[in-house]
Amino acid sequence: MTVFSRIIVNSRDRRALYVFSSLERLHAVIARATNSENQSGQGRTLWRLDNASHSTLQRLYIVSPSVPDYSVFEEELGVNAEDDCSSCEYEPFLSRLECGQEWAFRITVNPTHSPVSETPGVRGHRKPIIRRDEQEEWLFRKFQKIGCHMTINRLEQPEVAIRGAQEVSFRKRGTTVTLTRVTFEGILSIDDPDTLRKALAEGIGSAKAYGCGLLTLAPLQARVIDKL
Structure with a gap:
């Protein structure tokens, strides 16, 4: 359950x-x-x-x-x-998701990338994505992988906005951890309901234990920030 x-x-x-x-x-x-x-x-x-x-x-x-x-x-x-x-x-709501539906969404994420390592077979150290356009591109790619895409407006731009971005530091087991947290909201269209259901239950990206990765959906007619 x-x-x-x-x-x-x-x-x-x-x-x-x-x-x-x-x-x-x-x-x-x-x-x-x-x-x-x-x-x-x-x-x-x-x-x-x-x-x-x-x-x-x-x-x-x-x-x-x-x-x-x-x-x-x-x-x-x-x-x-x-x-x-x-x-x-959660399942009754998830079961109602269908291909082609459009929903308002909100998500806080930790956009990162791993540069190519000089050592073959070893993943590079994860680094935060800072530029706003690159953060949006990161989310665009993630959405493609989880069975949805952002809708395009009349200006041929994705219907997405950054509602908050901050660098947060805290102590964990004697060391300082720093995360870049970005909150997005906008409109998505469903391409693959099963894949999206999995992402809604399991989260997107890294730092899930620290408030990142939970994607929530709301009907378009209820697109008020506090209801997302």
């Missing part, structure tokens, strides 16, 4: 402020709530934290093999489980 969850968090709560100040800390809270450290072979846990426009509320989206333990979020983020936490089985 795959479960889609939404947790609404008041970003002014002192507990949420503390957790959100570190990606490693937030990762640990989600791992504890979803028991993801002990779910080998049972599916990947994905998550993404979205800021709501003109509001102190933030939305934490999670895709996991089972319903998270809401009590962890109550304790660590100060939410009310009854009012702020909701989950549903």
Whole structure:
């Protein structure tokens, strides 16, 4: 089973402020709530934290093999489980995806590339993609691989926009980890529903444990940033 969850968090709560100040800390809270450290072979846990426009509320989206333990979020983020936490089985939605459908999408990713190594057979060290046009090209290629493509507008440009980009650093096991996180939203058209379903459940790109790779879809008539 795959479960889609939404947790609404008041970003002014002192507990949420503390957790959100570190990606490693937030990762640990989600791992504890979803028991993801002990779910080998049972599916990947994905998550993404979205800021709501003109509001102190933030939305934490999670895709996991089972319903998270809401009590962890109550304790660590100060939410009310009854009012702020909701989950549903993901498969009924995934089963409705069909070739040719168009959906509004949102995703936060860690665009990287691996330069050719001087040593044959050894992959080069992964490096971040910084330029905006190259980040969009990276997403374009990823979408082709997961069974969809961005629609083209009247100016013959892909219907996609970057809504946020930041370099984030945090401490992990005594070392500093730095990630380039980019949030895209736009419109996609489905070419291969089965491949897209797999990507929606398993994520796209790297740094999935740190809030990257979760692709969400919304009907076009509901294309409001806070609903994606």
